[in-house]
Amino acid sequence: MQMILYLKRVVVQKNSPRGVHFRRAGPRQRVYFEPEDVKACIVTCGGLCPGLNTVIRELVCGLSHMYNVNDVFGIQNGYKGFYSSNYLPMTPKSVNDIHKRGGTVLGSSRGGHDTHKIVDNIQDRGINQVYIIGGDGTQKGAYEIFKEIRRRGLKVAVAGIPKTIDNDIAVIDKSFGFDTAVEEAQRAIDAAHVEASSAENGIGLVKLMGRYSGFIAMYATLASRDVDCCLIPESPFYLEGEGGLFEYIERRLKENNHMVIVVAEGAGQDLIAKSIPVADQLDASGNKLLLDVGLWLTHKIKDHCKSKKMEMTIKYIDPTYMIRAIPSNASDNVYCTLLAHSAIHGAMAGYSFTVGMVNGRHAYIPFHRVTSTRNKVKITDRMWARLLSSTNQPSFLSKEDIMEAREAERLANRLPVPASSSEHTKKHSASVLSNGEK
Ligand SMILES: Nc1ncnc2c1ncn2[C@@H]1O[C@H](COP(=O)(O)OP(=O)(O)O)[C@@H](O)[C@H]1O
Ligand SMILES: O=P(O)(O)OC[C@H]1O[C@](O)(COP(=O)(O)O)[C@@H](O)[C@@H]1O
Numbered sequence: 001m002q003m004i005l006y007l008k009r010v011v012v013q014k015n016s017p018r019g020v021h022f023r024r025a026g027p028r029q030r031v032y033f034e035p036e037d038v039k040a041c042i043v044t045c046g047g048l049c050p051g052l053n054t055v056i057r058e059l060v061c062g063l064s065h066m067y068n069v070n071d072v073f074g075i076q077n078g079y080k081g082f083y084s085s086n087y088l089p090m091t092p093k094s095v096n097d098i099h100k101r102g103g104t105v106l107g108s109s110r111g112g113h114d115t116h117k118i119v120d121n122i123q124d125r126g127i128n129q130v131y132i133i134g135g136d137g138t139q140k141g142a143y144e145i146f147k148e149i150r151r152r153g154l155k156v157a158v159a160g161i162p163k164t165i166d167n168d169i170a171v172i173d174k175s176f177g178f179d180t181a182v183e184e185a186q187r188a189i190d191a192a193h194v195e196a197s198s199a200e201n202g203i204g205l206v207k208l209m210g211r212y213s214g215f216i217a218m219y220a221t222l223a224s225r226d227v228d229c230c231l232i233p234e235s236p237f238y239l240e241g242e243g244g245l246f247e248y249i250e251r252r253l254k255e256n257n258h259m260v261i262v263v264a265e266g267a268g269q270d271l272i273a274k275s276i277p278v279a280d281q282l283d284a285s286g287n288k289l290l291l292d293v294g295l296w297l298t299h300k301i302k303d304h305c306k307s308k309k310m311e312m313t314i315k316y317i318d319p320t321y322m323i324r325a326i327p328s329n330a331s332d333n334v335y336c337t338l339l340a341h342s343a344i345h346g347a348m349a350g351y352s353f354t355v356g357m358v359n360g361r362h363a364y365i366p367f368h369r370v371t372s373t374r375n376k377v378k379i380t381d382r383m384w385a386r387l388l389s390s391t392n393q394p395s396f397l398s399k400e401d402i403m404e405a406r407e408a409e410r411l412a413n414r415l416p417v418p419a420s421s422s423e424h425t426k427k428h429s430a431s432v433l434s435n436g437e438k
């Protein structure tokens, strides 16, 4: 069984003359597996995300209702559960209500990916469909499992379903749970706004998730309209001097008596490291553990205002785990259902892949495509420009920084050097092209 690519023209990217084609997701006329021979398992890995239980439910119910597959098992607590825990039998009845709960009924974990032990167990237990729900690390793990399965010549389909609250998975339009997280973040921003506006020179500071990508912070800011400044990892900022954060805070407080700052957890890590030098620490999966930018900023702002003899109050709200521990909202529930169904159709057809929506269409994506890069906010793109104009915050960038970021983006996308006068027009038409199939 092979990963089959490029049969259906679904996605055409602007820079590749022949385009990059992914196979369109959906039911196939002919399936590879006989339903009565299927033994499927489901695992959830990495951090939590709204919608995990919905995906699990729809995998179990979809396999049963669409293909009459009833031998489905849950792997407990992430990858290590393949070789260290009992496999849980799952039925449509046992998962009937789980989509109403946050978290994952299967449990999750970081670390513990031992490819050989995992594939040994898949082989010994006669599993022939493996559904793996998780983020970038998990999809790398799924690819390793797929390669080992292929090396051993096993007839096992591996279906990756990308999850991450940070929305940092490459290629796909959006990860499930992201909308729910942005919606929940509004409650924290509202609280920060109420606290700030009820004090004299009040500052509300909200920290949101986003290790390397500031999508939650950016969308939560755009949605709220109460935010005066949004800080994300992709846009370095500085505190002191002209155009710095302190100057902006002073101005905003003078103008409006209060302000709200949203900071993504990965923002300003270089600044913190400079002021509090500590050795890098990693979690069990090898991800860098971040220093608390919210707490650090709170102290820095307080110290600055004290040195300027400015009376002020700052309230720091950290809702990070609250926004990912809730059940998914209606639109994420629908999205989770479609992803689960696409995964089932692909696995039944015998493919191995990561499933996802690409330019509005569900597609089967080769694992390496989603694991080789990370989706990040482009600070030279329209969305970040919209945010800057909605908050009125400083960009913290010099003209040189912007040119440098544009050049890096141009090189990464292998775009031609723009003629300066027609640069905007060219960029615009290229973006339009990249968003459509034709
Ligand atoms: N490069 C890799 N190769 C194999 N497994 C990996 C790799 N990176 C992470 N994993 C495994 O994937 C799981 C989840 O990874 P992690 O980074 O914690 O979360 P996420 O998948 O959400 O990014 C962990 O069990 C980890 O051991
Ligand atoms: O404390 P934990 O659960 O290890 O994870 C915290 C991290 O998980 C995230 O939610 C992302 O997790 P994933 O990599 O699992 O998608 C980050 O935003 C955050 O830094």
Ligand SMILES: [Mg+2]
Binding pocket: 046, 135, 136, 137, 164
């Ligand atoms: Mg990750």
